[in-house]
Amino acid sequence: MMSSSSDELPQTGPDTAVLIENLHVTRGKRTALTDISVAIPRGTITGLLGPSGCGKTTLMRSVVGTQIIASGTITVLGHPAGSAPLRRRVGYVTQDATIYPDLRVIDNARYFASLYGTDARSADDAIAAVGLEDHRTALCGNLSGGQRTRVSLACALVSQPDLLVLDEPTVGLDPVLRVDLWEQFHRLARGGTTLLVSSHVMDEADHCGDLLLLREGRLLAHTTPTQLRKDTGCSSLEEAFLSVIRHSTAA
Structure with a gap:
């Protein structure tokens, strides 16, 4: 139903900022992320969306190289995640x-x-x-x-930085400040910075070019706001996300 999934191996190239392949992460005895594969284009804003506890922070920590992973690979700007050449980038x-x-x-x-x-x-x-x-x-x-x-x-x-990873940067902020921050994010993207922004507020999805929808450590969809609405037939992105959840649960 969605434009891509973790069953489709993403392709890397000069326009790819982050390439995640078959990522699996465990924290303690709990599986935090299961078989995540995705490619994030350079110079874009990618929204990482899902309820609290779905694995958003764990995925971001994996991208910046501060999370121990069980298996899989993450390539960031052409280098392994967390490697020395990335410290300033x-x-x-x-x-x-x-x-x-x-x-x-x-x-x-x-x-x-x-x-x-x-x-x-x-x-x-x-x-x-x-x-x-x-x-x-x-x-x-x-x-x-x-x-x-x-x-x-x-x-x-x-x-x-060439890549800016933001973990729920608008939580608890008033609406005016949220708008100001998103305007700043768009200015950065227009300047060539790649942004990965997590949120559990679905109305922020419209600010993103690409969307990664997570639930219980699994990637449900890699899509866009327009494509998500088209695929689900929902005008509300929150309803569209719930529709994806219902379909994934039934499957």
Whole structure:
């Protein structure tokens, strides 16, 4: 029913940012991901969607190379996931803000810039990119949750990554800030950055070019918002996702 599935081996090439082949991950005694195979094109926004606990974070950790995998391969920008050549080319923003609350916004950005080997100008540019120029000297501990999320994004942007992995970056944010962040993501994609963005809010799927639908550690579909609506006959993406779940359960 969908445009592709884990039964179809994806093809790699110069336009592929991430190639995942037959990925299997276990955490403790539980299977977290089962036989995931997918290719993510460069310069696109791919949404990783599914309910909490479906394996979104585990898949993202696998892509950035911080997750031990049981079997399968992950190639990122032509290199094995987590390998040394990728350290400056992959940005990762976790669900919780990974910043120092006792440092100012600019100090956090400059610290991460020094880790990546970039200069102070890259820190200034990253702060401007996330709209925090007016708060550059504020202590991060005094910022709102949404502002701390943007500081984390700025710290990931200082290296000007080719791949940006964002784990539910809009959770808990007000609607206006969510719109601002998605506009920033689209600007990055237009500039050639590949984005992998997870969410459990289906209305955010319309912001993505490609969609990966996960449930219980399995890839149900690799599709697009338009194709998902067409395949399911549903105008609502939430209803379309539920339709995919119902079909997969019946199968």
